Amino acid sequence: MILGIDIGGTSVKFGIVSEQGEISRYKKFSTDEWVSHHGFIPSLIEEIKKITISVPEIKGIGIGFPGLLSADRRKVIMLPNIPSVENVPVVEMMKNEFPDLLIKIENDAKCAVLGEYHFGANKGLDNFMLVTLGTGVGSGAIINRQLFLGARGNAMEIGHIFMPDGKTLEQHIGSNHLLEYAAEVISKANPDSTGLKRTKLTGLVALQKAAKAGDVSAIEIYNYAGNLIGETLTSVIRVLDITTILFGGGISEAFEFFAPSIKSRLNKNLPPYYSKSVALKKASLSNEAGLLGAAGLIMHEKVL
């Protein structure tokens, strides 16, 4: 049995993952609480101790971190949400604490890719990219059945690609930014526009609901997001020649509303060699891709 741990800016998720990708003993903790109480690493070790004592069948631990990792995958070198972990030899510390367990770490977006690759509906797909649309915009890729790490280990940071206005993709469509933009659009909208203007917009769920109800403003907001994603993906496709693209994360629930504008932007920007092969899909694992992929690090040794 493998323990998968998905560390995010908001929460830390634990789960025991079976070969078939079933999650048991799922637990969720607040990242901030860990940081402010006992410190992040001591809290992490304590929680792992508890679970490994109660489930002695655990053979290994895979951990996903939302930051840049060292090329040798021994530590996290940039972790804006939990700076106290930066440059700490986290794998070595874990190995000292749990000498009988196999321990691996990886970037969280890359874990999500591994989750889709090993356990998702597109399991075993030779080449694809996963774009995770959440608070942040992460991404990762499988190229020739291998997790693509790039030259120094931190490939696929596409959320940080700049848009023409000098802001990054994430600064436009990271969920908080997208909701700010939505508030702006709504405040300017025609009062006759259905729904959104009258029903106060409280978040992504409301936005998606409004789009489903045919609200013009909501649809415009998703088109805006889709166009920016399409613009960024044009560059990424030119660099990687990957044309199968999955979308995960909270915003991807509204896939049907932003996918058409991505598709038409790619059709406009790219010659048929690329655009004919473009396949945009909703990722299959929703929120647990990262946790499953973290476990996959151990289960499928060859990926590292």
Place this chain on the structure above:
Amino acid sequence: MILGIDIGGTSVKFGIVSEQGEISRYKKFSTDEWVSHHGFIPSLIEEIKKITISVPEIKGIGIGFPGLLSADRRKVIMLPNIPSVENVPVVEMMKNEFPDLLIKIENDAKCAVLGEYHFGANKGLDNFMLVTLGTGVGSGAIINRQLFLGARGNAMEIGHIFMPDGKTLEQHIGSNHLLEYAAEVISKANPDSTGLKRTKLTGLVALQKAAKAGDVSAIEIYNYAGNLIGETLTSVIRVLDITTILFGGGISEAFEFFAPSIKSRLNKNLPPYYSKSVALKKASLSNEAGLLGAAGLIMHEKVL
């Protein structure tokens, strides 16, 4: 001995390449003449026949094409300069003509990368990108000592990445476009600016000479090019995490004039993890990188 053939939009170059990267029996033909007289492929076969008869020691032929190749490297699927070759089973045809020879084809910019990798001053470098600044803007990469092909075989088409104004990098700084821009700048320049305004600008050599002489307009033109290259490389670095970048092609002769603005743009755009490692260098092989790399396709079998 290996026959290297570098096919370009303007000329086709032949050369016999030794293990050490020495070129002998160098020959150059006009691409247009081949196309308009006997047709491109018949001319190519005829020329190969002549040279293989007079040099029977030739064991293999490597050919670089300025276009997109099929994933299986049997044919060229997009070749704007010589459309008659598109989708022709060129490797099979060559094998029928020359059954005793090993025959391989590759994209020309990727050949140039292999040239630098096998024969250049940076020989054996684990990870680098080569950007070829000529009539077109090509590029290729070595990642973990392997030619990077991407998912479907045509990675690294960075010249076609869009700039904020909707034109591609190549449409800005491909040599003809850059010279157009230069003419515009010069026509507007202060008449007191040294050199360029008075000495009519006739091409890249004149532009470089003027920059060397300290001409303000010429220096401004290279800054302009450097900024656009830096903007594009920002995205490419985020996707590939490669920070060693070589520059080849005609415009790269003026490396000292455009490199500083690339460097400062990357410093501005990227966090220290990337920018601290950025190393910009002039490629070492100048014009024959493509020819050498084409030969390298055969010499270093493992690259394909």
